[in-house]
Amino acid sequence: MPDLKTLLASYDLAFLRDIAELWGIELQAAERRTALVELAKAMGSRQLFEEIFASLHPSVTSAIMDLGGLDGKMPWQAFEHAYGDLHPMGPARRKREKPHRFPQNTTEKLWYMGLVGRAALRENQELSEFAFLPDEFLLWLPEPSQAKLDDGSLRQLPAWSGAKVTALPPQGDQVLDDICTLFAALRMELMEQLPRLSEKVSDYWQLLLTLTKALNLLDETGQPNENARVFLEKPRAEALRWLTQSWSQSPDFDELRLLPRLRCEGTWRHSATSPRRIILERISALPNGTWFKTQDLVDDIYQQQPDFLRSGAEYNTWIISSTGPDARLLHGFEHWQDVEGQYIRFLISELLFDMGMVQTGQLKDQPESQVFQITPWFSASLHPEGKLELPEENQPVMVGRDGKLDMTPLVPRFARYQLSRFAEWIVLRPDRFVFQLTPASLQAAAEQGLELKHLRALLRKYGKPGIPPALQKALTRWESHGLEARIEPLLVLRLAKPELLEKLRESKVASCLGEVLGPTAVLVKPGCASRVRAALWELGVLTDLSGDDE
Numbered sequence: 446m447p448d449l450k451t452l453l454a455s456y457d458l459a460f461l462r463d464i465a466e467l468w469g470i471e472l473q474a475a476e477r478r479t480a481l482v483e484l485a486k487a488m489g490s491r492q493l494f495e496e497i498f499a500s501l502h503p504s505v506t507s508a509i510m511d512l513g514g515l516d517g518k519m520p521w522q523a524f525e526h527a528y529g530d531l532h533p534m535g536p537a538r539r540k541r542e543k544p545h546r547f548p549q550n551t552t553e554k555l556w557y558m559g560l561v562g563r564a565a566l567r568e569n570q571e572l573s574e575f576a577f578l579p580d581e582f583l584l585w586l587p588e589p590s591q592a593k594l595d596d597g598s599l600r601q602l603p604a605w606s607g608a609k610v611t612a613l614p615p616q617g618d619q620v621l622d623d624i625c626t627l628f629a630a631l632r633m634e635l636m637e638q639l640p641r642l643s644e645k646v647s648d649y650w651q652l653l654l655t656l657t658k659a660l661n662l663l664d665e666t667g668q669p670n671e672n673a674r675v676f677l678e679k680p681r682a683e684a685l686r687w688l689t690q691s692w693s694q695s696p697d698f699d700e701l702r703l704l705p706r707l708r709c710e711g712t713w714r715h716s717a718t719s720p721r722r723i724i725l726e727r728i729s730a731l732p733n734g735t736w737f738k739t740q741d742l743v744d745d746i747y748q749q750q751p752d753f754l755r756s757g758a759e760y761n762t763w764i765i766s767s768t769g770p771d772a773r774l775l776h777g778f779e780h781w782q783d784v785e786g787q788y789i790r791f792l793i794s795e796l797l798f799d800m801g802m803v804q805t806g807q808l809k810d811q812p813e814s815q816v817f818q819i820t821p822w823f824s825a826s827l828h829p830e831g832k833l834e835l836p837e838e839n840q841p842v843m844v845g846r847d848g849k850l851d852m853t854p855l856v857p858r859f860a861r862y863q864l865s866r867f868a869e870w871i872v873l874r875p876d877r878f879v880f881q882l883t884p885a886s887l888q889a890a891a892e893q894g895l896e897l898k899h900l901r902a903l904l905r906k907y908g909k910p911g912i913p914p915a916l917q918k919a920l921t922r923w924e925s926h927g928l929e930a931r932i933e934p935l936l937v938l939r940l941a942k943p944e945l946l947e948k949l950r951e952s953k954v955a956s957c958l959g960e961v962l963g964p965t966a967v968l969v970k971p972g973c974a975s976r977v978r979a980a981l982w983e984l985g986v987l988t989d990l991s992g993d994d995e
Contacts, residue, residue: 446516446517446518446577446578446579446580446583447562447564447577447579447580448579448580448581449485449488449489449579449580449581449582450481450482450485451562451564451579452559452562452577452579453481453484453485453488453559454481456481456559457477457536458476458477458480459536459539459540460536460539461477461480461481461484462480463539463545463557464484464488464545464557464558464559465480465484465487466545467545467557467558467559468487468488468493468497468558468559469696470484470487470488472484484559488559488581489581491581491585494581494582494585495585496716497558497560498585498586498587499716499718499719500694500696500716500718500719501554501694502554502690502693502694502722502827502828502829503722503726504551504828504829504830505551505554505555505829508527508528508551508555509555509560509561509578509582509586510586511527512524512561512576512577512578513578513583513586516583517577517578517580517583518566518575518576518577518578519575519576519577520573520574520575520576521563521574521575521576522574524552524561524575524576525552528550528551528552528555528829528830529549529550529551529552529553529829529830530550530552531552531553531556531563532544532549532553541675542675543671543672543675544557545557545558546661546672546675546691547675547676547679547683547687548829549683550829550830551829551830554829560578560582561576561577561578562576562577562578562579563575563576563577564577602731602737602738602741602742602745603737603738603741604735604736604737605736605737605738605808605816606736607736609736609808609809609810610736610806610807610808610809610816611806611807611808611809611812612804612805612806613804613805613806615801615804615820616798616799616800616801616804617801618681618685618801618835619801619854619875620653620685620688620799620800620801621681621684621685621688621854621858622854622858622875622878623643623645623649623650623653624653624657624662624676624688625677625858625861625862626639626643626865626873626878627639627650627653627654627657628657628662628669628673628677628862629861629862629865629866631663631667631668631669632668632669632866632893633865633866633889633893635870636650636654638870639873642870642873643873643874644873648705649799652703652795652796652799653799655698655703656692656698657673658697659692659695659697659698660672660688660691660692660695660697660698662676674859676688677858677859677862678857678858678859680835680837680838681835681836681837681838682833682834682835684858685800685801685822685826685833685835686825686826686831686833688800689800689802689826689827690826690827690829692796692800693718693721693722693725693827694718695717695718696716696717696718697717698717699717700717700720700721700788700791700792700796701715701717701720701754701788703791704784704787704788704791705787705791706767706768706769706787707765707766707767707768707775707783707784707787708765708766708767708768709763709764709765710764710765710766711763711764713759713762713763713764715754715755715759715763719753720753720754720788721792723750723753724746724753724788724789724792725827727742727745727746727750728742728793728797728803728819728823729819729823729824729827731819733818733819733820733821733823733824734818734819734820734821735818736806736816736817736818737816737817737818738808738814738815738816739789739790739793739794739805739814739815739816739817740814740815742789742793743782743785743786743789743790746785746789747781747782747785747786751778751781751785753785754784754785754788755784755785760776760777760778760780761776761777765784767783790815793805793815793817794815794817797817797819797823798817800822800826801820801822801826802819802820802822802823802826802827803817803818803819803820803823804817804818804820805817836855837855838854838855838856838857838858839855839857840852840853840855840856841856841907841908841909842856842860842861842864842904842907842908842909843908843909844904844908844909844910844911844912844913844916845913845916846913846914846915846916847915847916848868848881848882848883848916848919849871849879849880849881849882850864850868850879850880850881850882850908851877851878851879852864852877852878852879852880853876853877853878854875854876854878856878856907857907860903860906860907861878863899863903864880864900864903864904864907865878865880866890866893866895867880867882867886867887867890867895867900868880868881868882868883868886869881869882869883869885869886882900882916882920884923887900887920887923897920897923897924900920901920935968936968936969936971936974937962937966937967937968937969938958938966938967938968938969938977939965939966940965940966940986941965942965943964943965945965945981945984945986946961946964946965946966946967948984949967949977949980949981949984952980952983952984953980954973954976954977954979954980956970957969957970957973957976957977958970958977
C-alpha cells in the first residue's frame with residue numbers, strides 16, 4: 446500500500462491544516478511542502494494513532510478494520526457504497542462548509558481525518574481506483590478481537606412496563622434551539638439572564654456552554670465562531686447528528702469533571718472518549734422503547750466492566766472528592782458507586798436526555814428510582830449512516846406592526862440568532878420565542894455593529910408579511926431622529942397652594958424636584974420621596990406620600 450506521505454501528498458495546505466486540527470497537531474510550517482513533511486512525521490507516531498483510533502466511533506473503527514482485513518484496500522466504488530459517498534469540494538467550499546468538522550458519513554470522517562486515501566492501484570494487470578490505508582496504519586491496527594467490545598457476556602436488564610412509569614416530557618431536539626439561544630445570549634451578554642428568561646436552570650446552560658467550547662463552536666474569547674454559523678445553517682437532522690456524533694467522539698469534553706457533587710483535582714489525566722464509548726455501546730445493545738431502571742444498568746456494568754473508567758492503582762491515585770457536607774476523598778474501589786455510578790447516571794439523565802436520545806422517568810411505586818428508555822434517535826443520531834428525520838426549518842417569522850417578532854422552533858435557527866440580537870427577549874419557550882424591537886434594543890444592536898439595513902434584509906427574507914408599513918415608518922424615523930417618545934412611570938406631587946411649591950423649591954430638597962407641571966404640581970425625582978415628605982412635615986403639611994422608595 447502507499448505510505449502516509451503519499452496519502453497526504455495530493456492535499457493543499459488548507460486540507461493539511463484541517464487534518465492536523467483533527468489530530469490535535471500544531472503545524473508550524475507556512476508553506477505546503479514543509480507542512481506535508483511535518484504532518485506526515487507527526488501522524489507517523491504509533492502512540493498518537495492508537496489514541497486517535499480509540500477515540501473514533503465504533504462504526505468508523507469497524508470500517509478501518511474491514512479495510513485492514515482486505516489487506517488495506519477496497520475498490521473505491523464499493524467503499525462508498527458501504528460507508529457513504531464522498532462529496533467533492535474545492536478549497537473555497539471546504540472553507541465555507543468545513544466538512545472536516547461536519548462529516549456526513551463514515552467515508553467523509555475517514556477522508557477528512559487523513560486515515561484513508563484514494564489512489565489508482567494495479568490489480569490483475571489493470572489500474573483501478575481503490576480506497577486504501579497507508580502502510581503505517583495498516584501495520585498498527587489492533588487484532589480483530591481487540592477492536593470490538595466483547596458484549597457476549599452482558600446479560601439483558603430486567604424491563605419495566607410503561608404502565609408502572611411516570612415519564613418526564615421528552616426533550617426531543619430542543620437542544621438545537623437552546624444552542625441557538627446560547628449563541629445569541631453570548632453575543633448580547635445575557636448568559637446570567639437565561640435561567641429567568643427560559644425557566645431552564647443555570648447548570649443546563651453551563652453544560653451547553655462547556656459542550657460548544659469542546660466542539661470548537663466558540664472562539665478564544667467565548668463568542669460563536671465560523672463553525673457556529675455553519676452549524677446554525679445546517680438542516681435540523683444534520684445538525685443533531687453532527688452534534689451527537691461529535692460529542693461521542695470528543696476528547697475535549699470530559700464528563701467526569703462535570704459530575705455534580707464531585708471535585709477532581711491534581712495533574713492526573715485520562716481518556717474522555719473511552720469510558721463514554723463503553724457506556725454508549727452497552728446502552729446501544731438495549732431495545733428501543735423499553736423502560737429500564739438506571740440503577741440496574743449501573744449494577745450490570747459494576748459486575749461486567751467495573752474498570753471502564755478507573756482501573757488498578759487509579760482508584761487511589763486519582764484525587765476525586767465529594768463536595769457535600771460530608772466532603773471526603775473517594776479513594777478505593779469501595780467508592781465505585783460514588784464515582785463510576787454517578788458518571789453513568791449523569792450520562793443518561795443529563796447528556797443523553799438533553800440530546801433527545803433517551804427519555805427518563807420514575808417508577809410510580811418507587812419514585813426514588815429513575816428509569817430510562819432509549820429513543821429511535823439514539824442509533825439514528827450516533828451511527829454515521831443512521832437516518833434521522835426532522836421537520837424542515839421553513840416557517841416564517843410573524844412580524845407585528847408594533848415590532849413584535851413571534852417565532853416557532855421551525856423558523857430557521859440562523860434567522861432567529863440574527864433577529865434576536867436586534868430585540869428585547871420576551872418569551873423563550875420550547876414551542877415559541879417572542880422578541881420586541883425597541884429603541885433600546887436597536888441602540889444595543891448598533892453598538893454591536895449591526896445596522897438597520899441588516900434588520901430590514903432579515904425581515905424581508907424571513908418575515909411574514911415582510912415589514913409592515915407602520916414598522917417600516919418607525920424604523921425609518923428612529924434611524925433619522927432616534928428616540929422620540931418615552932412611556933415611563935413618574936411620581937407627581939400635587940399641592941393645595943402655589944406658595945407651598947415655592948417654599949419647597951427654596952428648601953434643601955430643591956434638588957429632589959424635577960419638571961414643574963403647573964403652579965401646584967411638580968415631578969419628584971426617583972429615590973427622593975422620603976426626603977420631600979420630611980420637608981413637607983417641617984412645613985407643617987401632612988401628605989400621603991409613602992416614602993417607601995428608600
